[in-house]
Amino acid sequence: MPENPVESKPDDAMGAIAAPPRRSEWRRFVRVFFGRKLYLIGFIIVAIIVFTAIFAPLLTSYNPEKNDLPARLQTPNAEHWLGTDQMGRDILCRIIYGTRVSLIIGFSAVFASTIAGTIMGLAAAHYGGWVFAVIMRVADVLMALPAIILMMLIAGMLKGGGIWIVVFALGFGGIAPMCRMMCGQALSVKQNDYVMAARAVGMSNWRIMWTQIFPNAYPPLIVGLTMGIGGVVLGEAGLSFLGIGVQAPTPSWGGMVMDGQRFLLTNPLLSLMPGLAIMLLVFGFNMVGDGVRDAIDPRLRGVI
Amino acid sequence: MALLDVQELQTYFHTEYGLVKAADKVTFHVNEGEIIGLVGESGCGKSVSILSVMRLIPSPPGETVGGKVIFEGKDLLKYQPNGREMRAIRGSKLTMIFQEPMTSLNPVLTVSRQLTETLELHLDMDKRAARERAIELLRMVGVPDAPRRIDDYPHQFSGGMRQRVMIAMALSCNPAVIFADEPTTAVDVTTQAQLLELMKDLVTRLNTSLVIVTHNLGVVARYAERIYVMYAGRIIESGRSEDIFGHPRHPYTVGLLNSVPRLGERHGTRKLIPIYGLPPNLINMPQTCAFLPRCTEKIGKCEKEPWPELRAVGDDHYISCYVDIKGK
Amino acid sequence: MDESQNDMIVQVKNLKMYFPITRGLLRRKVADIKAVDDISFEIKRNETMGLVGESGCGKTTTGRCVLRLYEPTSGSIIFTGHDISKMPERKIQRYRKDMGAIWQDPFGSLNPRQSAGGIVGDPLKVHHMADKSELKDKVAELFRIVGLDPDMMDRVPHEFSGGQRQRIGVARALACSPSLIICDEPISALDVSIQAQIINLLEELQEKLGLTYLFIAHDLAVVQHISDRVGVMYLGRIMEIADSWELYENPLHPYTKALLSAIPIPDPVAEKTRTRIVLKGEVPSPVAPPPGCHFHPRCQMAIPECSQARPPLRDVGNGHYVACIRV
DSSP: OOOOOSOOOGGGGGOOOOOOOOOOHHHHHHHHHHHSHHHHHHHHHHHHHHHHHHTHHHHOOSOTTOOOGGGTTOOSOSSSTTOBOTTOOBHHHHHHHHHHHHHHHHHHHHHHHHHHHHHHHHHHHHHOHHHHHHHHHHHHHHHHSOHHHHHHHHHHHHOSOOHHHHHHHHHHHHHHHHHHHHHHHHHHHHTSHHHHHHHHHTOOHHHIIIIIIHHHHOHHHHHHHHHHHHHHHHHHHHHHHTTSSSOTTSOOHHHHHHHHHTTTTTOTHHHHHHHHHHHHHHHHHHHHHHHHHHHHOGGGTTTO | OOSEEEEEEEEEEEETTEEEEEEEEEEEEEOTTOEEEEEOOTTSSHHHHHHHHTTOOOTTTEEEEEEEEEETTEEGGGSOTTSHHHHHHBTTTEEEEOSOHHHHSOTTSOHHHHHHHHHHHHHOOOHHHHHHHHHHHHHHTTOTTHHHHTTSOGGGSOHHHHHHHHHHHHHTTOOSEEEEESTTTTSOHHHHHHHHHHHHHHHHHHTOEEEEEESOHHHHHHHOSEEEEEETTEEEEEEEHHHHHHSOOSHHHHHHHHHSOOTTOOTTTOOOOOOOSOOOOOBTOOSSOTTGGGOSSOOHHHHHSOOOOOEEEETTEEEOOSOOOTTO | OOTTTOOEEEEEEEEEEEEEEEETTTTEEEEEEEEEEEEEEEEETTOEEEEEOOTTSSHHHHHHHHTTSSOOSEEEEEETTEEOTTOOHHHHHHHHTTEEEEOSOTTTSSOTTSOHHHHHHHHHHHTTOSOHHHHHHHHHHHHHHTTOOGGGTTSOGGGSOHHHHHHHHHHHHHTTOOSEEEEESSSTTSOHHHHHHHHHHHHHHHHHHTOEEEEEESOHHHHHHHOSEEEEEETTEEEEEEEHHHHHHSOOSHHHHHHHHHSOOSOHHHHHHOOOOOOOSOOOOTTSOOSSSTTGGGOTTOOGGGGTSOOOOEEOSTTOEEOOTTO
16 A cells, blocks of 8 residues: 555544634624625614613713603704603603613513523423423414514503513513424424434433534524514514503603604604614614524525 | 537636636537546536536536537537527537436426426427327336326426436437436435436437436446546546546546445455545645645656646546556 | 353344324324334344345334334344343433444534534543543544544534544444444445545454444445445345355345346446346335235246245355245
């Protein structure tokens, strides 16, 4: 046999070869994500929103909840850039603080529904049989109820309208879709040979679930999570607009739109500005979600 | 004069990681009524070459940037890939059989629709004549109970039968050349034997030329008169079948033949001699011979000079190598 | 274990594996897919047993039954003296340690989200064969054994080529120093020039570590090259078992003959003189296999008696068994 021509280490006897150069997953992610303008714009919007929420007190010197009746219903001027509402509160200030409320509700509700949905979905896919049937039928029922009605039902039952009740209502509505998605993903991942291989190795079902199935099923989850935030914020706005969401005087964009509608003809900015904020946030998160999806796994396009 | 003459065909792909010369100066010809084999491992450019001839390279990212494909005295590369001239040739005079018939047959149309469509399109047949011809074609490729089965959908056929339907479609317009891209890779050995015998039989009877594209050396040994061996986008050896298998001259061909187990070797008598290393990554390849890192016969010249052009080493036998390992 | 008395690693006796086809809401059983229909064979220690056959012949199912990934419908699988065919999942783990598996698809059989080192180390962790400090060294050692650079341990599978991935698969199979390895089409997804590397690796490992293989493949040339004994399967049954060379020199079953003649040889001169038996028709469905000998509808030598009763696998001497009444 001729001499092995590959530059050899002693271990090369059986034809070991250096792996091809590493291609960083992360770098690919960054390149795809920031390679498209729309995703970049979305990312910038989200970054600005998050920044605004965190540093709200530094961005405005007004108190969002303190009434100043003499200064009510002002049009934009040097002191109040976007004017004031019927209680004399600065609109810009309330929008800025409203970001906090929106994000807190958005993140909490989505995280809660994701965790619950994931566990339910994985359990359904994993145990099959009766567990699968029961969980999926419950999810079907939840999905069949229009989300807004479900949320109104919960919000109405629990009364009050604190932030956490809104979170609960919105999060509950998000469980079913998450659960279905996770279950579908897990079932398809389960078909892979490596799951069979893990069983042959002697792994317990529990371990297979968390080391083999979950890590391969979660990419759409992240996308769903990102996009879900936009949806929840929209939902919160809807609830607040109907008056069963976040209660005054806590600044909430949906509530502001509702408050402003009475003055739509005289001072349209009152409703328009928070509406615009909602739109931007939803657009931003959707774009980021799209970008994440394309960067994680382009095959998911059309699935989510 | 060759029926189909492909000269210095160059098809490049622009990928996000760099330029891939998928087919680089590929030259081959097909004579009338001849069976030739295009052999190589996955990614060597064999499929790209024939897809380029058929003008079926998706663009972007692919692009045929140079060369000539002379068929019936005309250069096919001068035509628009989807122009009228090309469409008139593709599917009638030059046809293809794909590896996976399930994905190349339309699942929602009956076999009859798919067969008669080409006949009506290319041969101007009316519906009844086309149907009769389609049934005759199915009989010819050995589909039992053809008049009834013609109205079935592709999924109602088994893998082997689907491939027969593909062959019938490829034959429908009396083509000059059939390109069979890994026609038997998706089927079992006994079915493979059935299909290959059938194809050989049909092309001899109809005086059609057949180009078998495959990674399986055994498949072409029995049927092909001439063989082209490809590696990393280029043809590295070509010649008559007996010469390629009996007296291979390129180190890669030699290595390939030594590395496959053969039927009828007593267990434990011969150790296989593998080709070390990996097939090359085609992205931004160096100028030198792509087989160099795996070659056991390399000489100093190989490292310095660019990849050599094909040169004659015998009667109709060409290799692209500075070394000539005649002795083996 | 009484290995001295019995050097059989695996004895498969009358193994049947039927998969029910169910319909409707109540999952009523309407038929069975008879994937494996009453087969018996045994594998000696340090020997390679090849199982060859076309897709759907039940060879993969047989391998998975031996691994007890499926619970057999009936029959027994005696692994190193213990019948594992009916053992509950909990007890089986102990024997899984002593069996390895190499899978067909080097892309599908490795978890894409796990590092190569993690994949190879999994069996060690599962069976508590290495504590944290040892684990890395043991995995590195396994990498070296299969000819991979241990520095590549924390890379994920997609960073490796097909051949290298299959080496990772081999390392995983070797991790717990098993005595039996089930190789299910281990090379059919690899490039031609890489296949020989893996075959040689398997042969070298067998010599060095005294392994026993159940080698499952559709390519008779490969099976014959690597195996001591070969079993030919057709539609869930074993048609013929013989020593590998004997099977080539003196094939008795008409199906084996057809299979041998269908395999192309890369030698045009030899090919010109070979006659090819082209089988008529196609493999019937395993849901409703033909009565009697499963092969008789396609067999050139079939006589009416062939459809009457199942031909037994009988000894024709020289360790050669054939299930055909015509020879």
